[in-house]
Amino acid sequence: MSKHTNEIACGVDIGGTHISAALIRDHQLLTETYRRMPVDPAADARTLLDTWAGLINTVIGLAPAAEATAAPLSASRYPASVSRCPDPLIIPTASR
Numbered sequence: 001m002s003k004h005t006n007e008i009a010c011g012v013d014i015g016g017t018h019i020s021a022a023l024i025r026d027h028q029l030l031t032e033t034y035r036r037m038p039v040d041p042a043a044d045a046r047t048l049l050d051t052w053a054g055l056i057n058t059v060i061g062l063a064p065a066a067e068a069t070a071a072p073l074s075a076s077r078y079p080a081s082v083s084r085c086p087d088p089l090i091i092p093t094a095s096r
Contacts, residue, residue, distance in 0.1 A: 008063050012056060016041050019052050021059040033062040 006025065013020040022034040037055045039048060 010060050019055050
């Protein structure tokens with residue numbers, strides 16, 4: 001049996017043509033927070049990262065204020081190619 005912590009996580013599914021995200025509490029999807037957005041698979045890396053960050057920030061913003069502890073994402077914070085993920089909020093991209 002899992003321990004209930006009442007912590008909220010943001011689950012993200014990044015596909016080739018879309019990104020989906022929702023908040024999860026105690027292994028339960030908070031369905032009212034589910035969002036899905038199409039992405040252009042031919043878009044440049046900056047556009048993809050901005051799209052992903054925008055949707056993830058929107059979903060995180062749906063958490064009650066006292067429970068929203070994640071820093072907002074911004075593609076402009078990161079170098080053009082990130083090869084390691086020391087911070088779980090950094091979205092790694094493939095080097096070209």
